[in-house]
Amino acid sequence: MQDMFDDESLRHLPNALAVLASGYGNLPPFEPLGHNEAQQRAIGNILGDVAERMQNNYPYAHPFYAGQMLKPPHPVARLAYSLAMYVNPNNHALDGGRESSAMEKQAVASIAAMFGYDPDHFLGHLTGGGTLANLEALWISGLLHPGKAIVASDQAHYTHSRLTEVLKIPFQAIASDSTGRMRLDALEASLATGNVGTVVVTLGTTSSGSVDPLPQILDLQRTYDFRIHIDSAYGGYFKLATNLDQEATASYSLMHHADSIVVDPHKHGLQPYGCGCVLFKDPAVAKYYHHDSPYTYFSSADLHLGEISLECSRAGASAVALWATMQLLPLEAGKEFARHIEMSRQAAIRFASLLGADPRYVVPFAPELDIVLFAINAPSASYASRLARETFQTCAEADLHLAVAQLPRRFFEKSFAATNPDFVWDQDNVTCLRSCLLKPEHLEWIDRIFGRLSENTVVPV
Numbered sequence: 428m429q430d431m432f433d434d435e436s437l438r439h440l441p442n443a444l445a446v447l448a449s450g451y452g453n454l455p456p457f458e459p460l461g462h463n464e465a466q467q468r469a470i471g472n473i474l475g476d477v478a479e480r481m482q483n484n485y486p487y488a489h490p491f492y493a494g495q496m497l498k499p500p501h502p503v504a505r506l507a508y509s510l511a512m513y514v515n516p517n518n519h520a521l522d523g524g525r526e527s528s529a530m531e532k533q534a535v536a537s538i539a540a541m542f543g544y545d546p547d548h549f550l551g552h553l554t555g556g557g558t559l560a561n562l563e564a565l566w567i568s569g570l571l572h573p574g575k576a577i578v579a580s581d582q583a584h585y586t587h588s589r590l591t592e593v594l595k596i597p598f599q600a601i602a603s604d605s606t607g608r609m610r611l612d613a614l615e616a617s618l619a620t621g622n623v624g625t626v627v628v629t630l631g632t633t634s635s636g637s638v639d640p641l642p643q644i645l646d647l648q649r650t651y652d653f654r655i656h657i658d659s660a661y662g663g664y665f666k667l668a669t670n671l672d673q674e675a676t677a678s679y680s681l682m683h684h685a686d687s688i689v690v691d692p693h694k695h696g697l698q699p700y701g702c703g704c705v706l707f708k709d710p711a712v713a714k715y716y717h718h719d720s721p722y723t724y725f726s727s728a729d730l731h732l733g734e735i736s737l738e739c740s741r742a743g744a745s746a747v748a749l750w751a752t753m754q755l756l757p758l759e760a761g762k763e764f765a766r767h768i769e770m771s772r773q774a775a776i777r778f779a780s781l782l783g784a785d786p787r788y789v790v791p792f793a794p795e796l797d798i799v800l801f802a803i804n805a806p807s808a809s810y811a812s813r814l815a816r817e818t819f820q821t822c823a824e825a826d827l828h829l830a831v832a833q834l835p836r837r838f839f840e841k842s843f844a845a846t847n848p849d850f851v852w853d854q855d856n857v858t859c860l861r862s863c864l865l866k867p868e869h870l871e872w873i874d875r876i877f878g879r880l881s882e883n884t885v886v887p888v
Contacts, residue, residue: 431486431488431489431499432488434502434505436502436503436505436506437506439506440506440509440510443506443510444510444513447510447513447514485828486826486828487499488866490866490868490869490871490872490875490876491826491827491828491872491875491876491879492828493827493828493829493862493863493864493869493876494828494829494830494861494862494863495830495863496633496661496694496863496865497863497865498694498695498697498865498866499697499866500693500697500698500699500748501697501752501755501756503748503751503752503755504697504698504699504748504749504751504752505699505748506751507744507747507748507750507751507752508699508744508745508747508748510747511527511743511744511747511748512744514527514743515743515744516528516742516743516744516747517740517741517742517743518531518553518732518741518742518743518745518746519731519732519733519736519738519739519740519741520731520733521731523740523743524743524746527743527744527746527747528731528732528743528746530746530747530749530750531552531553531732531743531746531749531750532732533750534553534746534749534750534753535551535552535553535704535706536549536551537753537757537758538551538690538692538704538706538758539551539706540758541664541666541667541758542663542666542682542683542688542690542706543682543683544683544688544706544708548710549706549707549708549709549710550706550707550709550710550712550713550735551704551705551706551707552704552705552732552735552736553692553702553703553704553741553745553746553749554701554702554703554704554705554736554738554741555701555702555703555738555741555742556691556693556700556701556702556703557584557586557658557660557661557689557690557691557703558586558590558703559703559705559737559738560660560689560690560691560703560704560705561584561586561587561590561656561658561660561689561705562590562593562594562737563705563736563737564656564687564689564705564707565577565587565590565591565594565596565625565627565656566594566715566737567687567707567712567715568596568624568625568654568656568686568687569591569594569596569624569625570715571624571654571712572624572625572653572654573624574597574624575597575622575623575624575625576596576597576598576599576617576622576623576624576625577591577596577597577598577599577623577624577625577626577627577656578598578599578600578601578614578617578623578625578626578627579598579600579601579609579626579627579629579658580600580601580602580603580607580608580609580627580629580632580639581600581601581602581603582603582607582608582609582629582632582634582635582637583600583627583629583632583658584629584632584633584658584660587627587658588600597622599617599623601613601614601617603637604837605791605792605837605838605840605841606635606637606791606792606838607632607634607635607636607637607792607838608637608638608639608640609628609629609639609640609644611640611643611644611647614626614644614647615647615651618647618650618651618653619651621651623651623653624653624654625653625654625655625656625686626644626653626654626655626656627656627657627658628641628644628655628656628657628658628678628685629657629658629659629662630657630658630659630662630663630665630678630679630682631659631661631662631663631665631795631796632661633660633661634798634832634834634861635792635798635800635832635834635838635861636661636662636775636794636795636796636797636798637795638662638674638675638678638679638795638796639678640674640678641655641657641677641678641679641681641682641684641685642677642678642681645681645684654686654687655684655685655686655687656685656686656687656688656689657682657685657687657688657689658689659682659688659689659690660689660690660691660694660703661691661694661695661796662796663688663689663690663691663695664690664694664695664696664758664764664768665679665695665768665772665796666679666682667758667759667760667764667765667768668765668768668769668772669760669761669765669769670769670772670773671772671795671796672793672795674795675795675796683708685708686707686708686709687705687706687707687708688705688706689703689704689705689706690703690704690706691703691704692704692749694865695768695771695865696749696752697752697756697764698745698748698749698752699745699748701745702745702748702749713734713735716734716735716736716737717734766867767867768867770867770869770870771796771797771864771865771866771867771869771870772794772796772797773870774797774864774867774869774870774873775794775796775797775798775799775862775864776793776794777870777873778799778862778864778873778876778877779793779794779799779801781873781874781877782799782801782877785881786804786846787803787804787881787884787886788801788802788803788804788884789801789802789803789804789811789839789842789843789846790842791834791838791839791841791842791859792838792842797863797864797865797869798861798862798863798864799861799862799864800832800834800838800859800860800861801859801860801862802815802839802842802843802857802859802860803815803818803859803860803884803885803886803887804843804846804847804886804887805887806847806849806850806851806887807850807851807852807853808836808843808850808851808852808853808854808855808856808857809853809854810887811843811857811858811859812833812854812856812857812858812859813858814885814886814887815831815857815858815859815860816831816858817885818860818880818883818884818885819831819860821883821884821885822879822880822883822884824883825879825882825883826879827876827879827880827883829860829861829862829880830860830861830862830863831858831859831860831861832858832859832860832861833856833857833858833859834856834857834859835855835856836852836855836856836857838857839857839859840852862876
């Protein structure tokens, strides 16, 4: 079995670097300051220290890491990023990143097309991550509906409540149901006040992978005037999956109706951190980005990405890595990239099935994407919570890395009642275990993951 750090693809880097250098061969040579043998020895020693210190991380690339949303970049992304760093482009103005800006535009247009937007008639760009991507979408929403609130499910990412506070926009959390989806009755009650300007629809909550009911929210949009922003920072690439359940499939099939969409290529998109993406269906929102810069945007009449971005300096290497990855693995249903997304979903279904057949575990609901929640079966909520934390620790000591989550009583009420009629709710939440099965390799490893979990689960005494 190949070691997770035995990267055969590294052999391609010297050749690619030689090709890159040949493009600048007409320049006279020079000696960079400090470029001497003593510094090279120091670099080697420092890299050794870095390697030692980096061992104090969990093995994120290994299938036995099934905790947080961490997926290793594809080798082509690592190599393209490394190659681009020899130029170190800045995708703000074209002077700083001419070709990397072109690669960003092409890559982002392909992502827009994946969601059903017109790739020739939209506005979008990469960001440093989902937080900044959502910030831009909420900022535009606030400008288009001044004074009106932005609402999101109480299971939506906390970034929305925090960013609206930064933007000085009213925010309201909408109640979710027992499966983590936004409740339509609660949403309509809020819409009926006339004070809502934007509804954030989460396709893949980070806590449970739940998918908000976009078809029904679009129905409400016909009655009430509001924008729809889709936060699919985690779940966006499941648009390509053909093995989702009927309700999730219906939501993903209608993404092109949303006014804006966010997705994080640094999650399922096989990219290094940080790489987010924001898209707007109507390119006319570019007018809100308009600003003058007397020294930046005069090198070319073509669009400078800084003209449609709140961020200024941005790593062009991120765009190069994303472009290269999408050349190797196109965003098309049925192709290799899409099949890998489907494998993550299959892994979650398999894991939930194994857990559900074992009386030691309580699974609140079937996974919609590739996140699986489960609690330890115990006489009370506090006892189950303690056992989950202990199991998390014993599994980590055995090199199986899960995550813990504190979730509301309504998620588990029916499940605990079915397994233990005398279950005591001595607190209003349950600390449970959570597995994010983002790596396609997880499908092959699920039986071993479950076996390692089974051997290290702490049960009631």
